[in-house]
Structure formats: structure tokens, C-alpha cells
Amino acid sequence: MSDSSEQLDDIDRRILNTLQIDASHTNAELAELVHVSQPTCLRRVKQLTERGVIERQVAIVAPDKVGARLTAIVEITLDVQAADRMEEFESVVADEGAVLQCYRVSPGPDFVLMVQVADMPAYHALAHRLFTTHSNVRNVKAYFSTFRSKFETRIAV
Secondary structure, three states: OHHHHHOOOHHHHHHHHHHHHOOOOOHHHHHHHHOOOHHHHHHHHHHHHHOOOOOOOOOOOOHHHHOOOEEEEEEEEEOOOOHHHHHHHHHHHHOOOOEEEEEEOOOOOOEEEEEEEOOHHHHHHHHHHHHHOOOOEEEEEEEEOOOOOOOOOOOOO
């Protein structure tokens, strides 16, 4: 982030902070909120998007409202940590909709996954599909959320 953060001025930061709170603002509303003209605001958002600072704009859905009530934080350790085997595992989990996030981590396990499923039987089916049938998975350790006290997508800029 050092390259991009050095190139962000106060206007960029105001735009990013405002969009992270609510990306549904029209350009006119956003311009007013960050105290710039509408053309300036539109140009800045376009530049931030082109530079990859804004990756995408999404709606955040309440998991319990769509039947995805179980959150699992899953640690995965592979037998072989060669680059191609790590990438192979990443491509398997990338195709699985219930895996919301996948991180390579160090030290400890090789990966930490954030998984959102309907219930324990759905988790069991996912674990069978992704972990027990994958020949390179050596160890799986799952933690199941009993209460979410904080969930934030906003990055302080």
C-alpha cells in the first residue's frame, strides 16, 4: 500500500472514506459530501478505480438474511508447500462460493479461510469437497463463530 498511499491526497482520502461508508451515493451527493465539484469528483473516482485503489463497489449482505448462518475460520496445512501446489489449492478454493476469503499465512498453517455456509451439514459437505478429497491437504482446523461482535470492511485511509 505504500506506493498508492503516498499518491493519495486529502481529496482522495475523503472520497475513499465516504465511499467505504456508503458507495451508493450519486456523484452529485459524493461531490457535496467531500466538498469538491462534480466533475472533479467524477474524475477522481475514475482515477482511483483505474489505479486499482478502488477495486470494486459491492453491496454487503447480512448472512443470516440469506440463510448463511454459520461462519467458519479454517486453518489449512498442506503436505507439500511448493509454489505450484499452493496455487493449485488456491484455485480450488477460488471456485468455491462459500469461501469468502483465502489468505496464505506464516508462520503456522499455510492458509486461513473465511467460510460462510448455511449450517453444520453444509460445512461438512464443503469440508469433504475441498479438504478431505484433496490429496495435498494434511491438516484442517476449523473454528466456528458463536457471535460476531465486529465486522468491518472499511480501511482507514
